[in-house]
Amino acid sequence: MEARDALEMARGIGADKPPRSLRSSSPRYGEKVIKYVLVVCAVLSVLTTTAILVSLLLPTIGFFEQVSFGDFFSTESWAPNLEPPSFGVFNIIVGTLSTTLWGLIVAIPVGFLSAIYLSEYASPRVRKVIKPILEVLAGIPTVAFGVFAVTFLSPLVGDALPGFIKTPPFAAGIAGLAIGLMIVPIISSISDDAMRAVPGGLREGAYALGAGKFTVSTRVVVPAAISGIVASIVLATSRALGETMIVLLAAGKSPNLTLDPGASVQTMTAFIGTTATGDIATGTISYDTIFAVGVVLFVMTLFMNMISIRLVRKFREVYE
Amino acid sequence: MSKKWLVAVAAGALSMGIVACGGSDSGSDASGLSGTIRIDGSSTVAPLTEAVAEEFQANNPDVKVTVGTSGTGGGFEKFCAGETDINDASRAIEPEEVELCKKGGIEYGELQVANDALTVVVNPNNPVKCMTVDQLEQVWEPDSKVTNWSQIEGLQPSFDSEAAPYGPGSDSGTFDFFTEAVNGEEGAIRKDYNDVGEDDNATVTGVSGAEGGIGYFGYSFYIENEGTIKALEIDGGSGCVAPSVETAQDGSYSPLSRPLYIYPSAESLKDETTKAFLEFYVDNVNDVAEQVGFVPLTSDQQSKASDELTSLEG
Amino acid sequence: MFSGMPERTRLAASGAQATVASNLQRQRGGEQFKGNLFFALLLLAVAFALVGLIALIVQSAVKGAPAFGLNLITEGPSTINPEDAGFRPAIIGSVYLILGVILLVVPIGVGSAIYLEEYADGTKWWNRMIELNVQNLAGVPSIIYGILGLAFIVRGPLDLGFILAAGSLTLALLVLPTVILASREAIRAVPPSIRDGSLALGATQWQTIRRQVLPASIPGMATGVILAVSRALGEAAPLLLVGAAQFVTFNPQPFSSDGYSAMPVLIYNYALRPQDEFRVLAAAGVVIMLVVLLLLNSFAVWLRNRYEQQW
Numbered sequence: 001m002e003a004r005d006a007l008e009m010a011r012g013i014g015a016d017k018p019p020r021s022l023r024s025s026s027p028r029y030g031e032k033v034i035k036y037v038l039v040v041c042a043v044l045s046v047l048t049t050t051a052i053l054v055s056l057l058l059p060t061i062g063f064f065e066q067v068s069f070g071d072f073f074s075t076e077s078w079a080p081n082l083e084p085p086s087f088g089v090f091n092i093i094v095g096t097l098s099t100t101l102w103g104l105i106v107a108i109p110v111g112f113l114s115a116i117y118l119s120e121y122a123s124p125r126v127r128k129v130i131k132p133i134l135e136v137l138a139g140i141p142t143v144a145f146g147v148f149a150v151t152f153l154s155p156l157v158g159d160a161l162p163g164f165i166k167t168p169p170f171a172a173g174i175a176g177l178a179i180g181l182m183i184v185p186i187i188s189s190i191s192d193d194a195m196r197a198v199p200g201g202l203r204e205g206a207y208a209l210g211a212g213k214f215t216v217s218t219r220v221v222v223p224a225a226i227s228g229i230v231a232s233i234v235l236a237t238s239r240a241l242g243e244t245m246i247v248l249l250a251a252g253k254s255p256n257l258t259l260d261p262g263a264s265v266q267t268m269t270a271f272i273g274t275t276a277t278g279d280i281a282t283g284t285i286s287y288d289t290i291f292a293v294g295v296v297l298f299v300m301t302l303f304m305n306m307i308s309i310r311l312v313r314k315f316r317e318v319y320e
Numbered sequence: 321m322s323k324k325w326l327v328a329v330a331a332g333a334l335s336m337g338i339v340a341c342g343g344s345d346s347g348s349d350a351s352g353l354s355g356t357i358r359i360d361g362s363s364t365v366a367p368l369t370e371a372v373a374e375e376f377q378a379n380n381p382d383v384k385v386t387v388g389t390s391g392t393g394g395g396f397e398k399f400c401a402g403e404t405d406i407n408d409a410s411r412a413i414e415p416e417e418v419e420l421c422k423k424g425g426i427e428y429g430e431l432q433v434a435n436d437a438l439t440v441v442v443n444p445n446n447p448v449k450c451m452t453v454d455q456l457e458q459v460w461e462p463d464s465k466v467t468n469w470s471q472i473e474g475l476q477p478s479f480d481s482e483a484a485p486y487g488p489g490s491d492s493g494t495f496d497f498f499t500e501a502v503n504g505e506e507g508a509i510r511k512d513y514n515d516v517g518e519d520d521n522a523t524v525t526g527v528s529g530a531e532g533g534i535g536y537f538g539y540s541f542y543i544e545n546e547g548t549i550k551a552l553e554i555d556g557g558s559g560c561v562a563p564s565v566e567t568a569q570d571g572s573y574s575p576l577s578r579p580l581y582i583y584p585s586a587e588s589l590k591d592e593t594t595k596a597f598l599e600f601y602v603d604n605v606n607d608v609a610e611q612v613g614f615v616p617l618t619s620d621q622q623s624k625a626s627d628e629l630t631s632l633e634g
Numbered sequence: 635m636f637s638g639m640p641e642r643t644r645l646a647a648s649g650a651q652a653t654v655a656s657n658l659q660r661q662r663g664g665e666q667f668k669g670n671l672f673f674a675l676l677l678l679a680v681a682f683a684l685v686g687l688i689a690l691i692v693q694s695a696v697k698g699a700p701a702f703g704l705n706l707i708t709e710g711p712s713t714i715n716p717e718d719a720g721f722r723p724a725i726i727g728s729v730y731l732i733l734g735v736i737l738l739v740v741p742i743g744v745g746s747a748i749y750l751e752e753y754a755d756g757t758k759w760w761n762r763m764i765e766l767n768v769q770n771l772a773g774v775p776s777i778i779y780g781i782l783g784l785a786f787i788v789r790g791p792l793d794l795g796f797i798l799a800a801g802s803l804t805l806a807l808l809v810l811p812t813v814i815l816a817s818r819e820a821i822r823a824v825p826p827s828i829r830d831g832s833l834a835l836g837a838t839q840w841q842t843i844r845r846q847v848l849p850a851s852i853p854g855m856a857t858g859v860i861l862a863v864s865r866a867l868g869e870a871a872p873l874l875l876v877g878a879a880q881f882v883t884f885n886p887q888p889f890s891s892d893g894y895s896a897m898p899v900l901i902y903n904y905a906l907r908p909q910d911e912f913r914v915l916a917a918a919g920v921v922i923m924l925v926v927l928l929l930l931n932s933f934a935v936w937l938r939n940r941y942e943q944q945w
Contacts, residue, residue, distance in 0.1 A: 167486075167526050253517055264514060
């Protein structure tokens with residue numbers, strides 16, 4: 001069909017302009033205009049990044065004029081809005097790491113094993129059903145995970161393990177569980193893609209030598225797809241670091257310097273979320289604190305993203 | 321293929337449009353009032369203002385009332401910048417905020433709309449019935465070393481359980497009032513308490529879940545959750561007093577009973593709609609106050625608010 | 635490709651080596667047992683994820699059931715009568731937000747993708763920078779976009795104020811990278827021979843794109859756009875920062891400064907309220923969102939399968 005369209009189009013052009021010189025045709029300004037419009041579209045994304053950097057950095061400079069680097073990157077308590085204020089950002093960095101860590105502890109085994117199942121064990125028909133269902137988990141609004149965590153998971157865990165949650169209903173581990181559920185499909189889908197990209201010849205070679213399915217999956221396919229698998233985990237980590245609504249609802253708001261899954265923690269995102277809705281006036285130190293924390297979060301996720309982009313590129317290069 | 325696509329997209333857009341139109345009221349109203357009234361401020365007062373606004377809008381469907389919950393302090397910052405018409409406040413305006421409003425050229429009035437008994441709540445399993453203000457300070461003061469109930473001096477009966485203090489965030493008027501009344505300085509508080517922001521419900525879940533939990537919030541939140549948490553009696557120097565409608569109204573629940581206010585700007589009162597809303601507010605607030613769990617005004621307080629409003633309208 | 639060969643050989647060799655090694659020293663029963671145990675573990679992992687998903691859906695449905703009724707979409711929030719309250723202003727707010735996102739993101743996203751795939755010379759540093767930039771933006775946390783919206787769109791240079799359109803613009807920037815990446819995949823799936831054929835017949839580059847490449851890649855792009863839009867629909871964090879957190883009982887307007895609300899934000903607000911009626915409402919709101927999102931997702935999957943082209 002496309003070929004016919006092309007033919008018709010070619011005919012149309014011919015009909016419009018009867019005799020044509022073999023020299024350069026009309027300059028076709030329209031083509032150029034279109035190209036530049038498209039360039040502008042693509043450049044918009046660069047402008048977005050610039051805008052993010054500018055809007056984060058300007059207030060952050062203002063912040064560090066009032067608070068020293070040493071006070072900010074310290075394990076002092078985190079209480080920017082109290083009297084007297086203190087700014088030990090490690091409290092909320094560790095809070096973020098805690099919910100992320102517990103999320104990964106749930107998501108890595110579940111996602112990784114699900115990916116092996118989808119890629120190596122499931123029949124194409126089962127795979128076609130299960131994979132989209134798992135992907136639904138990634139599409140559920142995070143506020144729904146948050147409500148679920150605080151109204152269902154927290155009481156459930158609280159009943160099963162009395163005393164585990166120090167300040168009910170909030171606990172880093174509960175938020176982590178919900179985050180884990182949310183990022184399972186990131187790990188399972190990308191790892192599944194990576195494993196399926198491993199050429200069949202590698203598997204067949206191993207089978208021919210008498211290996212069982214278990215050996216083929218764990219000794220041949222997984223090592224061959226490892227960069228894709230790691231990339232999926234790094235990507236999931238970046239998602240977990242930046243998650244806001246779940247931690248806002250389920251992790252609490254107490255900046256505790258601990259990795260204890262039963263303790264309530266404040267994450268960087270939760271701090272930004274609660275402080276910014278209070279709508280503090282521009283120019284105050286509380287307002288600038290949001291941006292300083294934003295920079296730390298941005299740098300951490302940027303680092304993760306760069307790693308995952310590299311790894312994905314690597315696993316593509318090997319077999320494509 | 322591409323035609324089909326256009327049709328599908330158009331159909332989608334159309335159905336969304338129908339949803340949008342179906343929802344909008346186009347009924348005309350008898351009063352003829354219209355416009356927008358912007359309100360922000362205390363999350364403690366917000367439910368009361370929302371309830372009054374709802375009744376008002378039922379009679380005047382063309383009036384839009386927005387109620388934000390930036391906290392008393394956050395709300396005053398907007399109010400004094402002229403961004404809002406009315407500010408809900410769970411404490412009286414402070415000198416710095418008076419300055420701020422002067423700088424912004426905003427004149428305003430102060431109307432008391434309800435009473436509140438700031439209720440200190442603990443877990444139902446906690447045997448303690450009454451605390452003095454000094455004992456509260458031991459728990460909440462900035463350098464508090466109290467991690468267990470048994471460490472509080474003079475507390476009867478003794479209770480061996482880890483103390484888990486919950487409280488609202490520093491943008492909240494309740495926080496300002498409590499730290500001032502208990503710790504003697506506004507904003508001074510132990511740094512390791514469980515900050516629940518403007519989410520008082522988190523205090524309820526926290527205190528009902530942790531045996532040694534202690535928290536504080538407005539009386540209405542206590543009434544809503546009476547079964548799951550227990551209110552302490554407070555000894556402000558003249559014996560233990562339980563928080564209640566009567567003790568809040570007559571001020572005997574001291575030092576934690578407080579008036580709740582709204583601050584209308586003089587500018588907004590020139591607007592017919594806002595004026596009508598404020599009159600409606602003062603006249604009807606007691607009808608809805610109990611329904612949404614507030615301690616209503618006494619008749620003296622109500623007539624005083626009414627007079628204040630009249631003088632503002634001048 | 636070529637550079638991949640040694641790597642591939644190395645992997646194949648190591649796989650073979652491992653197999654031979656395990657063959658030489660294996661006890662049949664043990665291997666069988668390990669294999670079975672592993673398979674059970676795999677099923678357990680899949681089951682865990684599925685149970686989590688089902689528990690979330692069922693719990694929301696059960697908890698929200700008492701609130702189900704027409705009032706959910708016809709009524710607004712109510713403090714006095716929470717049992718009759720609903721989500722009308724939030725639903726309308728979300729619809730406007732999403733329409734705005736679509737209007738902004740489709741032309742810009744598709745335009746960028748066309749440039750990157752069809753025009754850009756991948757060896758030039760600036761084009762590589764744009765590519766890397768888009769990939770990185772896709773991974774920036776949504777709350778950072780909220781900060782951007784607050785500092786750049788609501789205040790700062792654009793200074794739109796806390797209006798619905800500012801929320802729309804913020805969400806559009808958030809999902810733009812996803813749309814660009816998905817559209818690029820769709821364009822890349824059109825084989826070069828189609829372009830060559832068209833160009834050989836004398837069509838200009840733009841004619842080739844408009845008449846050949848775009849029609850063939852529309853299903854793929856639409857899938858990407860639907861998935862991106864459903865992400866924007868469920869996103870609450872950036873909206874908290876750009877002003878959707880208000881109690882709004884009337885129908886929001888795109889450019890009015892009266893305030894607006896959106897589904898996920900109102901669910902969050904309801905979930906924070908003390909009365910149980912509101913938590914029931916929050917659960918019911920979650921159910922509404924899940925239904926809409928599942929419909930959108932299934933539509934996207936159906937599209938992908940229906941129009942998946944084999945060249």
